[in-house]
Amino acid sequence: MAKAAFILPGVFLLGALALSSVFVVDEREKVLVLQFGQVRQEINTPGLGFKIPLIQEVVRYEDRILGLPTQPLEVTPLDDRRLVVDAFARWRIVNLVDFREAVGPGGTDAAQSRLDRIINAAIREVLGSVPSGAVLSEDRTGLMNKIRDIARREAASLGVDVIDVRLTRTDLPDQNLAATFARMRAEREREAADEIARGNEAASRVRATADRTVVEVTSEARKQAEVIRGEADAQRNAIYAEAFGRDPEFFAFTRSLTAYDRALTAGNSSIVMSPDSTFFTYLRSEQPPVPALAAPQD
Template identity: 35%
Template sequence: MNKIGMIVAGALLALMLAASTLFVVNQKDFAVVYALGEIKEVITTPGLKFKLPPPFQNVVFLDRRVQSLDSPETRPMFTAEKKSLVIDWLVKWRITDPKQFIRNNGVDVRNAENRLSPIVQAALNEEVTKRDVRAVLSTERDKVMQGVMRRLADDAKSFGIEVVDVRIKRVDFSVNITDAVYRRMESERKRVANELRSTGNAEGEKIRADADKQREVIIAEAYRDAQKIKGEGDAKASALYADAFGRDPQFAEFYRSLEAYRASFRNKSDVMVVDPGSDFFKAMRGAGNPGSAKK
């Protein structure tokens, strides 16, 4: 039993020793092999690797993928015309020289980011102070980012890293400037709105006046045409009446008398005091007295 226990213990010891001498390098990492506290080797190819057991050799892994560094809470920057801007930025970087990176920053990526952040802020501030607000916001925004990348190139090499890209995410005025800009924009929009309303009212009055003029012209022309047609109708009617009455003068006289009676006694309440022997009642007398009618 003691012999079997010794064999098992020896096997476990051998496994532990083998495990301490073997390690796997992932595709996304650098493997840095330390020998008694000094960097002995940097392994960049993935696969199964060998080393001496601790404490003779140790392995530290560094992420070789692209890292993102966002701007911290930044202070305002001033443009060439002394306008205060707050700029949010983003830097993409990766480790290219693990030995240099460890010498300057250790193995913690946050140490590199804490050192890189103020350098980016200073480089961006230098680029912004050479330009006005319009250039920073639109016309030369790409040039600002390219200028920051050029300024970071030398510092990045000393850190053992490469700056892949620099991006400006947001550009805004500081709070006091923003309020003033908003008030100025509001005032400008109100002025434009008032001008548009005034122009619209003037155009409306012009359109209404033109419509009224056209209406009056149309009414006048219609009245003229109506009067012309009415006159022509009256002339034809008069001609027809004259022709008809000329053929039978007695009937014409009788018809006119009836029209006169109709006009005089239009309502039941109408009262007329006239001598019955007057010519006005001649037609009535003739209608009531056949002898008179024959005369």
């Protein structure tokens, strides 16, 4: 009985030691086996692993791609317009031994802190070498690739690989927004004033051309009207002259009738003249002479 009392605790102790020497490696992680703080084994494949109980310890690290959102950072591009920039990086542990030696027991949190400083420095370096227009444009792929390459080179000593860096926000500082908006508004107003001035100038040219065309057309029309009127007057005078030459007496008679018609129309002003006036020559005669039309001459 006394021997059994010693054997059972020993069996339990051996079983506990055996169980503590076995560990499982998940497919989403990598494992380092440390002995007194020194790396003794690196396991990168999933499955069972073994360690010396009480002497060795297992440290687990993520084998997946990790994300790192950076804090908002003020940068000054070439044109001295300050911008607030933040980014998002994706990274992965590629060398466990170097990673352990670089960050020590701090693990992923310590690596994130150091990566944040590395990426911020790369952002300042790249964005400080270009004007703000390039930073604020929609196509920033080239800038982000440069930031990634610099961060990858600097982070290689940590045993990690920076897979990608994306600029998530590029804005003006709050204190500069009002001044920037005012400057943009002034620029737009100046452009609008220039466009209005150019439009007014073009309208003035069109209006002047139209006015000149009106004057030219009107002058030409008047000239043609005067020519036609002169030709008509000349033709009328020729007809009158020809008619007068054929029968002057009949011509004088018709002219007198026309004068009577105009003078004796109702509503005209009253006239007072002697009855024996020459105006009433054809009205005074008892049988006014009615000259015959002269025969046309061959």
